[in-house]
Amino acid sequence: MSAVPVTVVAPRAVGPRLEIDPAAIAANTRLLAGRATGDLMAVVKADGFGHGAVTVARTALANGATSLGVTSIAEGLALREAGLRAPVLSWLNPVDADFATAVDNDLDLAVPSAAHLETILRTAPGARVHLHLDTGLARDGAEPTAWARLCRTARRAEQAGRLRVVGVMGHLACADEPDHPANAAGRTRFAWGVETARAAGLRPVVRHLAATSATLTDPRSHHTAVRVGAGLVGIDPSGTTALTWAMTLTAPVVSVRRVRGGTPVGYGHTWTTRRATTLALLPLGYADGLPRAVSGRAEVLLRGRRWPVVGRVSMDQVVVDVGDEPVLAGETATLLGPGDAGEPTPADWAAWADTLPHEVVTGFGPRVARTTAISSLRGVR
Numbered sequence: 001m002s003a004v005p006v007t008v009v010a011p012r013a014v015g016p017r018l019e020i021d022p023a024a025i026a027a028n029t030r031l032l033a034g035r036a037t038g039d040l041m042a043v044v045k046a047d048g049f050g051h052g053a054v055t056v057a058r059t060a061l062a063n064g065a066t067s068l069g070v071t072s073i074a075e076g077l078a079l080r081e082a083g084l085r086a087p088v089l090s091w092l093n094p095v096d097a098d099f100a101t102a103v104d105n106d107l108d109l110a111v112p113s114a115a116h117l118e119t120i121l122r123t124a125p126g127a128r129v130h131l132h133l134d135t136g137l138a139r140d141g142a143e144p145t146a147w148a149r150l151c152r153t154a155r156r157a158e159q160a161g162r163l164r165v166v167g168v169m170g171h172l173a174c175a176d177e178p179d180h181p182a183n184a185a186g187r188t189r190f191a192w193g194v195e196t197a198r199a200a201g202l203r204p205v206v207r208h209l210a211a212t213s214a215t216l217t218d219p220r221s222h223h224t225a226v227r228v229g230a231g232l233v234g235i236d237p238s239g240t241t242a243l244t245w246a247m248t249l250t251a252p253v254v255s256v257r258r259v260r261g262g263t264p265v266g267y268g269h270t271w272t273t274r275r276a277t278t279l280a281l282l283p284l285g286y287a288d289g290l291p292r293a294v295s296g297r298a299e300v301l302l303r304g305r306r307w308p309v310v311g312r313v314s315m316d317q318v319v320v321d322v323g324d325e326p327v328l329a330g331e332t333a334t335l336l337g338p339g340d341a342g343e344p345t346p347a348d349w350a351a352w353a354d355t356l357p358h359e360v361v362t363g364f365g366p367r368v369a370r371t372t373a374i375s376s377l378r379g380v381r
């Protein structure tokens, strides 16, 4: 067999498209930085909440953020590869993660346990770390019973010149409900954690507890920095503030068909036309991030009007009932966006799927082409 040379030409992005609007991210960042009493760390985990980590990071840094936060070291290294030089904190790593590469690339590391601290000291001397206290989720961060000892061990290592403790972090479980008693408990435990660190001789200059909700609703939790992710892309879990959605998802109409009343549509025949109507096919489905749970609930915008998604959401396609509207193949449907033109927002999709907008915006798959709104690129490097 001889190898056949094949030239693959990148196709034009004619399928589903996700357009990101840096101007919206810029406006959200300015608003949130204005509310924070200290610095703003832009959290760009999960590919910048589905909006592109580098786009969100650059835009946020140009509009008031002074550092970046991610979960994994790999996410932090991707920011460095893109040329971003701002401080980056990575806070969620297995105990055998490649801390040496992280430190070589100037990433700060959160330390949630003695085992993490031990590995970092052994494999990544000179690390800059933020000790992470569990302030009420029983999830990540050191348990209060382990905190004093963690602080003392870190202090001894610091005195031996083996690492620097630059920060202490916590996280609130119920900040989206500002009156929830867990918020006061979390603030109290965090204050105790900082005092305990100081008593051990540590001088953590970056102290951070609040995320988007507490940034918007609770200045008592701000300390020296807030970690904001959702708010940058328009999500306000506290429901108190008008932020701007930063993504628009469109898809072309692949085909249209006129059908009679009584025509069942899609897998399982879960829906049947009541009268003669026109059905438009869109080429994206649950593999592309449209939750299957929206079957029978979702709507899309076409020709300036909302039309229902009918039948089941398939892996790769959905059907829209456009009634007697003379929609043509090749026209563009808007599935979600800021809502300015009447299109649904990520919050609408979240309600239809009985989930959070966070899950909607982080869910779009690799078959959806990403583009950046050119009109809003001014001012973003």
Ligand SMILES: *Cc1c(COP(=O)(O)O)cnc(C)c1O
Pocket (backbone or CB within 6 Å): 043, 045, 091, 171, 210, 211, 212, 213, 227, 228, 229, 230, 231, 237
């Ligand atoms: C995701 C995350 C944040 C950001 O929270 P938002 O509510 O999205 O602003 C902050 N801190 C930690 C530990 C997180 O996991």
